[in-house]
Amino acid sequence: MELLAFGDTGWGDELFYATLMTIAVSITAMLIGFLFALIFTPLKLSKNKFLNFIANSYTTIIRGVPELLVIYLFFFGGTGAVMFVASIFGYNEYIEINAFITGAVAIGIISGAYSTEVFRGAIQSIDKGQFEAANVLGLNKFGKFFRIILPQTLRLAIPNLSNVWQITLKDTSLISVTGLVEIMRQSYIAAGSTRDPLFFYSFAAVLYLLLTFISMKLINRLEVKYSKGY
Amino acid sequence: MDLELMINSFPKLLGATVITLKLLSVSLIIGLFVGLFFAILRLNKNIFINKFAYGYSYVFRGTPLLVQIFIIYFGLGQIEYLRSTILWVILKEPYWCAIIAFALNTGAYTSEILRSAFQTIKPGIIEAGKSLGIPNKVVFYKIQIPIAIRQSLPAYGNEIILMMKGTSLASTVTLMDLTGVAKYIISTTFKPIEVFIVAGGIYLFMTFIIYNLIKFLEKKYSFN
Numbered sequence: 530m531e532l533l534a535f536g537d538t539g540w541g542d543e544l545f546y547a548t549l550m551t552i553a554v555s556i557t558a559m560l561i562g563f564l565f566a567l568i569f570t571p572l573k574l575s576k577n578k579f580l581n582f583i584a585n586s587y588t589t590i591i592r593g594v595p596e597l598l599v600i601y602l603f604f605f606g607g608t609g610a611v612m613f614v615a616s617i618f619g620y621n622e623y624i625e626i627n628a629f630i631t632g633a634v635a636i637g638i639i640s641g642a643y644s645t646e647v648f649r650g651a652i653q654s655i656d657k658g659q660f661e662a663a664n665v666l667g668l669n670k671f672g673k674f675f676r677i678i679l680p681q682t683l684r685l686a687i688p689n690l691s692n693v694w695q696i697t698l699k700d701t702s703l704i705s706v707t708g709l710v711e712i713m714r715q716s717y718i719a720a721g722s723t724r725d726p727l728f729f730y731s732f733a734a735v736l737y738l739l740l741t742f743i744s745m746k747l748i749n750r751l752e753v754k755y756s757k758g759y
Numbered sequence: 760m761d762l763e764l765m766i767n768s769f770p771k772l773l774g775a776t777v778i779t780l781k782l783l784s785v786s787l788i789i790g791l792f793v794g795l796f797f798a799i800l801r802l803n804k805n806i807f808i809n810k811f812a813y814g815y816s817y818v819f820r821g822t823p824l825l826v827q828i829f830i831i832y833f834g835l836g837q838i839e840y841l842r843s844t845i846l847w848v849i850l851k852e853p854y855w856c857a858i859i860a861f862a863l864n865t866g867a868y869t870s871e872i873l874r875s876a877f878q879t880i881k882p883g884i885i886e887a888g889k890s891l892g893i894p895n896k897v898v899f900y901k902i903q904i905p906i907a908i909r910q911s912l913p914a915y916g917n918e919i920i921l922m923m924k925g926t927s928l929a930s931t932v933t934l935m936d937l938t939g940v941a942k943y944i945i946s947t948t949f950k951p952i953e954v955f956i957v958a959g960g961i962y963l964f965m966t967f968i969i970y971n972l973i974k975f976l977e978k979k980y981s982f983n
Contacts, residue, residue: 593920593966594959595927598938606951695821702823706931713825720833727834734822734830741821 561637786861794869819867916973
């Protein structure tokens, strides 16, 4: 137990901040994922074959390639890409990108592919009559989307989005390979310096279980809220 | 775009794919038995057995695969007692540690898939078997299990693809699988995009094969 003490003698405070970091990365990644879903879901539903192809390539590639490989691409490629853009503007010094941003973007792109599929499925399962009714009521495009379609989409999408959240949360453990100090990285450091990997990795597992458990409870509440009237 | 690097790294990555496929197939086979075992436990009416099986699947589905590999590879070696037993022959090898972690992980997901498949079998089918005078055990092995396997094919296909991606984590415990070799080439050449295209292409090809194989099996064993 003294291994978990807060302060200089134990790893309690370090692991606490690492847990906050995991939560922060997961939420950021999930939001970036929503942004991607917002772009790619309309493309998926579009009647234009070319736009369809782009969106399908995105979701197929990301869901068919290991997360770790995508993270390596961003970790090793991110710096190069940013330096290339900077060199166009005449800046040739070495730029190091923040591990948090690299990680959140990489996981966000992965999470976005799953979110896109969820939103596509949800929108497609909304009754056609709803679209027609909105047209008949004379709502404009925005009103139609935000007042009629989106609320219904959310209700249908929440259970599946909760799965995406779980996947995203667990995927953040992979960012530890880039050196960002989240739960996994902190456990690795602690395990290395105390030579007690069994304890620290098991504790990491408990922290992840706690996070998934709490988020499940919160999402269930959201589900209840959005299924009012059904 | 460095085409030469892409062509040169292709055979190396293809060689590493063999390890990925080995890891995948061995852990899927073990995982299927683990999953079937726990799915049967889940159907048990004894609350302790039931809760135990639920706890197993909850823990393995609620924690990242990376943690599971690290606990088995780094953690178990710490127990002095284990080092003196015959088990240590297996546990000191990163290859087997990875397989144990993968098999237990996929076993947890498989048990959930099979459990829901068992539960959706219409009671009439089981009753029909019984009324024909077939013993309970035979009903279970010859009627319930085949139907459950057919029911769970689509979900299990997804699980195979997820597991194939999961094997990439073997590279974190020193194994040179497809991702491990890809990372090695990236870190020596600093050409991440080229290597990603080749390695990602191989993974996508495997996904494609698995996807179509499952589609084929679904058609072959469809009820209609």
